[in-house]
Amino acid sequence: MKTNGIVHRVLQPEGWPPPKGYANGIVASGRMVFTGGLIGWDADGKFPDGFVAQVRQTLLNTLAVLATAGAGPEHMVRMTWYVRDMDAYLASLKEVGTVYVVAMGRNYPAMALVEVSRLVEPAALVEIETTAVLPE
Numbered sequence: 001m002k003t004n005g006i007v008h009r010v011l012q013p014e015g016w017p018p019p020k021g022y023a024n025g026i027v028a029s030g031r032m033v034f035t036g037g038l039i040g041w042d043a044d045g046k047f048p049d050g051f052v053a054q055v056r057q058t059l060l061n062t063l064a065v066l067a068t069a070g071a072g073p074e075h076m077v078r079m080t081w082y083v084r085d086m087d088a089y090l091a092s093l094k095e096v097g098t099v100y101v102v103a104m105g106r107n108y109p110a111m112a113l114v115e116v117s118r119l120v121e122p123a124a125l126v127e128i129e130t131t132a133v134l135p136e
Contacts, residue, residue, distance in 0.1 A: 008077065008133070021097060022111035026077045028133040033069040035131075037082065038062050039124040047123045051088045052095045054125045059103040062130050073104040075132040079111045082127040086115040 011025030012018065038061045040054030041047050048057055066072060083089045089096065109130075119127050 019108075021100070022108050025110050028077050030133040030135050033066060033071050033075070033132040033134060035062055035065045035129055037119075037127040037129050038065065039119065039121055039127050041121070041124070047125075051083075051085070051125050052092050052099055055096050056099045056103065058126050058128050059100065062128055063103065066130065066132055069132070069134065071132040071134050073107040075134055076104070076107055076109040076130055077133050078109050078131040080129045081111065081113040082116045082119065083113065084116060084119065084125050088125070089113070089115075 008026050008028045010023045011027060013024070016024065038058055039047075040057035040061070042057060048054060063073065066075065116127075
């Protein structure tokens with residue numbers, strides 16, 4: 001897919017079933033942008049209640065950081081999600097999917113999701129790292 005002067009190509013091995021909500025891999029060229037591990041607190045350091053609400057805020061925080069580099073969701077090539085409770089994630093897949101599409105559109109980078117025992121901020125339920133690539 002060609003986006004804003006940059007070419008991203010989804011890597012989909014022949015014969016593999018298409019992934020749902022992520023890409024197996026992406027090849028891209030350009031200037032790289034990395035976020036740190038972002039969590040779901042607002043500008044006042046307050047967390048919304050619930051897993052889905054924190055995912056939404058974390059995605060909005062991701063967009064805010066990307067925007068400072070002139071990037072948007074269409075430039076994302078990789079995301080790593082760290083969740084405190086895999087069961088909470090799995091139980092809310094539909095809602096998480098809706099929140100994701102509203103925030104990020106239908107931009108699906110290569111993704112990994114890992115359950116962790118804790119995050120630095122005790123109230124955080126999710127942390128997301130993102131890599132984006134901008135045109136040179």
